[in-house]
Amino acid sequence: MAASASPAAAAPPPPFARALSSSTSRLFALPLPLHPTRHKSPRIAIRAPIATRSSLISDPAAAAAAAAAAAELGFDAVSEAELREKGFMGMRKTKLVCTLGPACGSAEALERLARGGMGVARLNMCHGSRDWHRGAIRALKRLNREKGFCVSVMMDTEGSQLLMADHGGVSSLKIEDGSEWLFTTEKFEGSRPFTIQVNFEGFSEGIVVGDELVIDGGMVTFEVVEKVGNDLRCKCTDSGLLLPRAKLSFWRDGVLVERNFGLPTLSTKDWADIEFGISEGVDFIAVSLVKDVDDIKHLKNYLARRSLDSIKVIAKIESLDSLKNLKEIVGASDGVMVARGDLGVQVPLEQIPAIQREITLLCRQLNKPVIVASQLLESMVEYPTPTRAEVADVSEAVRQYADALMLSAESAVGAFAEKSLSVLRMACGRMELWNREENQQKLLSQHQLAVSLPDRISEQICISAVEMANNLGVDAIFVYTKHGHMASLLSSNRPNPPIFAFTDNANARKSMNLYWGVIPIQLPLLDDMEENIKQTFNLMKSRNTVKPGDLVLVVSDSDLHGPFPAPSVFQSVQVRTIP
Known part of the structure; x- marks a missing residue:
C-alpha cells in the first residue's frame, strides 16, 4: 500500500541514481576535502600511507612465515593477503x-x-x-x-627518437618563461648553464626560426629564435619541469613537423x-x-x-x-x-x-x-x-x-x-x-577469433563458463593451464569472480601477471584432472584461503595433456563445492 500511495516511489530510479543509492556507502565513503591553495584544483586526501594498511604483512616474522607458506602453494604473498582480508569478490x-x-x-x-x-x-x-x-x-x-x-x-x-641528455646528473630542471636555452649535439661532461644536450646530430635539420619545440608532449614549450650551426637557441614560452631524457618534437603552424631520418x-x-x-x-x-x-x-x-x-x-x-x-x-x-x-x-x-x-x-x-x-x-x-x-x-x-x-x-x-x-x-x-x-560485464560484446575446431571449442567453453559463473554467483573460477591460454580467454570475458590460474610453468605464471582478474599460482600438475582438483582444494584449504561450502567453477585446459593432445581431448567445465 505504501508503494501505491506514491507514484514517484513506484517508478524505478534512473540507472545513475540507482548506482548512487545502492553503492554510495562503498564508492563514495572516502572524504574529498579541498586541498590547501598551493594546488590549482581540489585533490583527494589519502587517509593512511601504504605501509600502514592492514592488507600488508609488516611484521618480519609473519612475512617470512607467509612467504614460506605461499611458496608451497606457489601463491604470491600479496594476493593471498588480499584474499584473506577482502574475500573473493574484494580482490x-x-x-x-x-x-x-x-x-x-x-x-x-x-x-x-x-x-x-x-x-x-x-x-x-x-x-x-x-x-x-x-x-x-x-x-x-x-x-x-x-x-x-x-x-x-x-x-x-x-x-x-629525439631525446635530451640527463642534465649532468640533475634529476630535473625548472624552466622559466622567457628564459633562453641552447639545444646542442655537442658532447660535454656535467652541465652548463642554459644548455641542453640532444642525442641526434641531425635534430635541427628542416627546422626554421619560429617553429615550436615541445618537450614530453607539452611539459615545457619553446620557440626557436635562432639557428646556430647545427644547434638551436630557443625561448621558453610555456614553463615547466624538464625530466632527464625527455622527448622532443617540433611543430609549425599547429602541425607536427614530420621528418623521416631513416631510423629503424x-x-x-x-x-x-x-x-x-x-x-x-x-x-x-x-x-x-x-x-x-x-x-x-x-x-x-x-x-x-x-x-x-x-x-x-x-x-x-x-x-x-x-x-x-x-x-x-x-x-x-x-x-x-x-x-x-x-x-x-x-x-x-x-x-x-x-x-x-x-x-x-x-x-x-x-x-x-x-x-x-x-x-x-x-x-x-x-x-x-x-x-x-x-x-x-x-x-x-x-x-x-x-x-x-x-x-x-x-x-x-x-x-x-x-x-x-x-x-x-x-x-x-x-x-x-x-x-x-x-553488471557492466553484461554489456561486453563477444567476438569469435578462432578458426580451428579445437580453438573454437576453447572460446565457446570460456564464454559459457564466464556466463555460468556470473549467473550462479560462484566464489571463484579455477583454471588448470600449462601455457595460460584458457586463463587469457576467461579473462577477456571479464567475469565477476576472480580467476585462479594453476600452472606448472614458471614463465606462464609470470606472463599471466598482465591478465585482468587472473591470480597465477604455480604448482605441479598431473594428467589426472581429478587429482589436480583435489590437490589444489586441499592446499588452499590448508592455507585458509577457501573454506567448505565455497562454490568454484573449474575449467581444465587440453594443453595439460601435452603439446599435441588427442582430438578427443577437449576442455571441461565443472561446478564444485569445496568439501
Whole structure:
C-alpha cells in the first residue's frame, strides 16, 4: 500500500541514481576535502600511507612465515593477503605496473611497492645504466624468492627518437618563461648553464626560426629564435619541469613537423638492451615507436629462433603510424601499451580519450592484454595527493576494463612513489565495485577469433563458463593451464569472480601477471584432472584461503595433456563445492 500511495516511489530510479543509492556507502565513503591553495584544483586526501594498511604483512616474522607458506602453494604473498582480508569478490582485478627509477631503487622500496600491489616492474631503458637495471632486476628476483612475491619484469626499449641528455646528473630542471636555452649535439661532461644536450646530430635539420619545440608532449614549450650551426637557441614560452631524457618534437603552424631520418624502430642500442634483458631473464619486452606489424614480427621471430618464446612482446602505441596499422600490430603482439603521453604529441589532445577506448576494446576483442599508461597521477610526482581529474581518468580506464594501469614518473622519480601506487590501487577497487554492481560485464560484446575446431571449442567453453559463473554467483573460477591460454580467454570475458590460474610453468605464471582478474599460482600438475582438483582444494584449504561450502567453477585446459593432445581431448567445465 505504501508503494501505491506514491507514484514517484513506484517508478524505478534512473540507472545513475540507482548506482548512487545502492553503492554510495562503498564508492563514495572516502572524504574529498579541498586541498590547501598551493594546488590549482581540489585533490583527494589519502587517509593512511601504504605501509600502514592492514592488507600488508609488516611484521618480519609473519612475512617470512607467509612467504614460506605461499611458496608451497606457489601463491604470491600479496594476493593471498588480499584474499584473506577482502574475500573473493574484494580482490582487485586490474593489474598495476610501476616504472622503476631513483625514487624506488632500493631493495626496501621495491619490497614496499611489491607489497602495495605492483605486479609488473617496468625498466625504461631511456634512463639509467645497464648496471643499475641489472641491480634492480636481481633485487626483484631475490624478493620473489625470499618474500613469496610474483613480480614480473618488463623492459621498455628506448627506440630511435629525439631525446635530451640527463642534465649532468640533475634529476630535473625548472624552466622559466622567457628564459633562453641552447639545444646542442655537442658532447660535454656535467652541465652548463642554459644548455641542453640532444642525442641526434641531425635534430635541427628542416627546422626554421619560429617553429615550436615541445618537450614530453607539452611539459615545457619553446620557440626557436635562432639557428646556430647545427644547434638551436630557443625561448621558453610555456614553463615547466624538464625530466632527464625527455622527448622532443617540433611543430609549425599547429602541425607536427614530420621528418623521416631513416631510423629503424629498434636501434643498435635497443638490440644491445634486448640482449641484456634476455641474459637477465626479463618477462616482457615493450617495443617503443612501433610503426607497423613487421616491427613486432621481427623481434618475435628473433626470440623464437632462440627458443625464447616465453618472453612476451608488448607493442607501444604512440604514433600516427601505429594507429594506421593498429589491428595488425595488436594481432601480432602479446600485448599493447597505450602510451598516451607520446601519442598526444602526434594526435590532437581531444582525440586521446576516444583512441584509448578504441584500443582497449580492440585488445579485449583480440584477447590481448592492454596497459593504459602515461600521466595517470602526474601531479603526484611533486604533490602527495592527486587531482580529482586524475582519479577520474584512472577510473575511466578501469571502467573500460583495461587489463593494467601503469605509473611512470610517479613511481620512478616522484616524491610519493608508494602513495601513488596506493591511490591507484584504491581507485581501481572503487571502480571495479561499481562495474560489478551495475553488471557492466553484461554489456561486453563477444567476438569469435578462432578458426580451428579445437580453438573454437576453447572460446565457446570460456564464454559459457564466464556466463555460468556470473549467473550462479560462484566464489571463484579455477583454471588448470600449462601455457595460460584458457586463463587469457576467461579473462577477456571479464567475469565477476576472480580467476585462479594453476600452472606448472614458471614463465606462464609470470606472463599471466598482465591478465585482468587472473591470480597465477604455480604448482605441479598431473594428467589426472581429478587429482589436480583435489590437490589444489586441499592446499588452499590448508592455507585458509577457501573454506567448505565455497562454490568454484573449474575449467581444465587440453594443453595439460601435452603439446599435441588427442582430438578427443577437449576442455571441461565443472561446478564444485569445496568439501
